[in-house]
Amino acid sequence: MADPQGRYDVIVIGAGPSGSVAATILANQGYKVLILEQQHFPRFSIGESLLPQSMEFLEQAGMLQAVVEAGFQYKNGAAFCRGQEYDYFDFRQKFSTGWGTTYQVQRAQFDKTLADCAAERGAEVRYGQTVTAIQQSASGVGVDVEPEVGQPYQAKAEFVLDGSGFGRVLPRLLNLEKASQLGSRIALFTHIEDNISDRRFDRNKILITVHPEHAEIWYWLIPFSDGRASVGVVLPRERFDDSNMDRLETLQEYIREGGILSDVLNQAHFDTAIRTLDGYSCDVESLYGDRFALLGNAGEFLDPVFSSGVTIALKSATLAAATVHRQLQGQSPDWEQEYAQPLKTGIDTFRAFVEGWYDGRLQDVIFAHDKSDPVKAMISSILAGYAWDTRNPYVSEPARLSTLAELCRS
Structure with a gap:
């Protein structure tokens, strides 16, 4: 041609x-x-x-x-922790096909x-x-x-x-x-030799951790198949001053404040340079x-x-x-x-969930006790990437997330 x-x-x-x-x-x-x-x-x-x-x-x-x-x-879901609270979504148990x-x-x-x-x-x-x-x-x-x-x-x-x-x-x-209409944030991250033995950690799931005192700060822990992992913390831009800080020390200090995450990574070996992603x-x-x-x-x-x-x-x-x-x-x-x-x-579905995460609505849903199985399956579908499945009420009407958060709070 x-x-x-x-x-x-x-x-x-x-x-x-x-x-x-x-x-x-x-x-x-x-x-x-x-x-x-x-x-x-x-x-x-x-x-x-x-x-x-x-x-x-x-x-x-x-x-x-x-x-x-x-x-x-292999990955089959996402786990979430906040302090010592823990819950997870199994992506095999979802609303979408x-x-x-x-x-x-x-x-x-x-x-x-x-x-x-x-x-x-x-x-x-x-x-x-x-x-x-x-x-x-x-x-x-x-x-x-x-x-x-x-x-x-x-x-x-x-x-x-x-x-x-x-x-x-x-x-x-x-x-x-x-x-972007989203707030300005910065990510501080690296790859580590994780040495994880804590049985609370499931290598088949990403672990997303909320800072116990500052809900706008969160962490990811992504395990790889070779005993290594990606770990990072996401901060509001105003909390980060690269001109007067040691990046490794800063990341490790935040991890020490991370509740379960701190326990999981207590034997980790930080052997790779710390990177940042700013204003992403x-x-x-x-x-x-x-x-x-x-x-x-x-x-x-x-x-x-x-x-x-x-x-x-x-x-x-x-x-x-x-x-x-x-x-x-x-x-x-x-x-x-x-x-x-x-x-x-x-994109709009994911945006509604991102906004709900940072304003606390989605965190209240994730950490709520006695979640409805059908509703949890609908949320699990979006977390699994099925954000284009308009049969899902939380895709066709993302504003439903606010109502769900109110129900979880009550």
């Missing part, structure tokens, strides 16, 4: 999950796809706890077997697995490539590229998909960025435009609390690839109705 000059059907910026999945779907359909990735894989990335809904998208793209065979940590299990993944290996799948399916993957400009015209689109080695060049295609994640290439180049919540004026669309975090990122990032990324890749296919076939798809609005259905 390419002309002799090397023109592509689709250029994908970024070889992360959204870019690789979109590229693979399009390559499976016979399109000539070029992926331009700034970094070299494998490389470190955050966002390691997948949601079961993600498995459906990987399966649709024909990438599931490679992920299953990679040896990642579909996958109830998934994996906790080291993103360096996971992302490389997906990128390799894209290459095996025929997408051309170029690493060490920085996109510096974009030109749109009636005849196509061109992106200016500065490679690590060699001369700058321009790659041309019919369409561009931006899966650059927090790099947010097209939002910056096209002035699409806008402030972001939004854009539009998810699409003339011959381009934004995928995953390049469009909007909410918050890491429910591990929704990769799920939204893969959903966006699946929707965008289908819509691009129709456009390349000479149809005139309605990008608002066929891409933006369907994607936003799930």
Whole structure:
């Protein structure tokens, strides 16, 4: 489908999950796809706890077997603790049909697995490539590229998909960025040799911990299959002063204040540099435009609390690839109705839960005693990533969360 000059059907910026999945779907359909990735894989990335809904998208793209065979940590739910309080959601016991299990993944290996799948399916993957400009015209689109080695060049295609994640290439180049309505927070995190022997900890579940005294502070603990884990704390931005602090000491001090989490990690070995993710919540004026669309975090990122990032990324890749296919076939798809609005259905559901987490409503639901099994199954579905299942009352009407919180409080 390419002309002799090397023109592509689709250029994908970024070889992360959204870019690789979109590229693979399009390559499976016979399109000539070029992926331009700034970094070299494998490389470190955050966002390691997948949601079961993600498995459906990987399966649709024909990438599931490679992920299953990679040896990642099995995951069947999410556990929550606050001080010495503890409860959990088993994703196999959910309202929505579909996958109830998934994996906790080291993103360096996971992302490389997906990128390799894209290459095996025929997408051309170029690493060490920085996109510096974009030109749109009636005849196509061109992106200016500065490679690590060699001369700058321009790659041309019919369409561009931006899966650059927090790099947010097209939002910056096209002035699409806008402030998120969510509060400004910072995450402080690392990988550890966890040495966990505490029987209260279930390696098949992510553990999310609320600070016993400050409900706006929370922690994640994501176990991997090799005895290591990802651990992090999320703070309001005003609580963090990087100019006068030891990051390791700060993270360990917060963990010591974490109730059950402190007990679970009392033998942990901190052997990796501490990283930060600052001001991560972001939004854009539009998810699409003339011959381009934004995928995953390049469009909007909410918050890491429910591990929704990769799920939204893969959903966006699946929707965008289908819509691009129709456009390349000479149809005139309605990008608002066929891409933006369907994607936003799930984003809005996750946003309602994120907001409910930070204002306390969802925490009151999670830690309530004697929860109704049917309602718990509905909440479990959303925590498992089924935020597009409009049969679920908490998807079709996210405001129901407020009523549920009041019932739990009473």
